[in-house]
Amino acid sequence: MRQETFSVLQALAEKHTGQFLHKNKQVLFAGRLTGLAFRTGHDSIDALARHIGDFRPGANLELEAATALLDRHSRFVSERRELAPLFEQVIAPALARTAPGPYRIWCAGCGSGQEAFSLLILLNNVLPAETVRRIDLVATDISEAALMRANAGLYSHFEVQVGLTAGNLIRYFTQASEQRWQVSPALSRQVQFQAHNLLSPEDAPGRFDLILCRHVLGGMTPEHRARAEQALHRHLNPDGHIHLVG
Numbered sequence: 001m002r003q004e005t006f007s008v009l010q011a012l013a014e015k016h017t018g019q020f021l022h023k024n025k026q027v028l029f030a031g032r033l034t035g036l037a038f039r040t041g042h043d044s045i046d047a048l049a050r051h052i053g054d055f056r057p058g059a060n061l062e063l064e065a066a067t068a069l070l071d072r073h074s075r076f077v078s079e080r081r082e083l084a085p086l087f088e089q090v091i092a093p094a095l096a097r098t099a100p101g102p103y104r105i106w107c108a109g110c111g112s113g114q115e116a117f118s119l120l121i122l123l124n125n126v127l128p129a130e131t132v133r134r135i136d137l138v139a140t141d142i143s144e145a146a147l148m149r150a151n152a153g154l155y156s157h158f159e160v161q162v163g164l165t166a167g168n169l170i171r172y173f174t175q176a177s178e179q180r181w182q183v184s185p186a187l188s189r190q191v192q193f194q195a196h197n198l199l200s201p202e203d204a205p206g207r208f209d210l211i212l213c214r215h216v217l218g219g220m221t222p223e224h225r226a227r228a229e230q231a232l233h234r235h236l237n238p239d240g241h242i243h244l245v246g
């Protein structure tokens, strides 16, 4: 990739997603853009970068390129090590304290959905069904590709082996094929996946009692990270809690 191309991509990623592209990962970024370059009739990433502005308005190739560049690595979260402390210290006391209305949770930058499903598994394991019905879980991401995977709820054999216990796999998934596992419809119904850019706080899906934002803000430039964090705080209910990782 030419130096001008990398500079164009770096500026695009920052403008649309707030994410900072490190120079030493250029090969990785080129790989993420190859599919988009060929789909749009360009024979190289350099050619795509040269024409990226020509597609506006309408097609918004800029945004597509910026989201294709993102790190979308998602994984199931360990119930015992990572989520149980959050449940014991934040969720359980809040459920006990608040009136029996909805308890709203937002997974911001949810990737392919594993984080939201991990949380639901924990809640279903430890709470009575009527309390689980109080939970209103919204999970958002800027990437349509990540949201498509989250809505499909299909994970590879390798993915379910990271962070999920065998008991939870059997209870909440069915084996769709030799290599893939499908989240149960009952669990899928408990979360709404939506598109949302953390840099566009006006589009946020309401106010929440708990906001999780894991492995998203750490990749942003300091200015964008500060903006996104402020926006998350503005969408917190009084006595709400923000769980930031990375």
Ligand SMILES: C[S@@+](CC[C@H](N)C(=O)[O-])C[C@H]1O[C@@H](n2cnc3c(N)ncnc32)[C@H](O)[C@@H]1O
Binding pocket: 016, 017, 018, 019, 070, 071, 072, 073, 074, 075, 108, 109, 110, 111, 112, 114, 115, 140, 141, 142, 143, 146, 196, 197, 198, 199, 213, 214, 215, 216
């Ligand atoms: C490394 S993944 C982490 C996913 C998930 N939180 C987890 O820990 O498994 C980061 C996610 O943040 C999303 N993301 C990055 N910048 C974003 C932005 N400005 N607005 C919304 N989502 C963003 C990416 O699309 C990606 O799915």
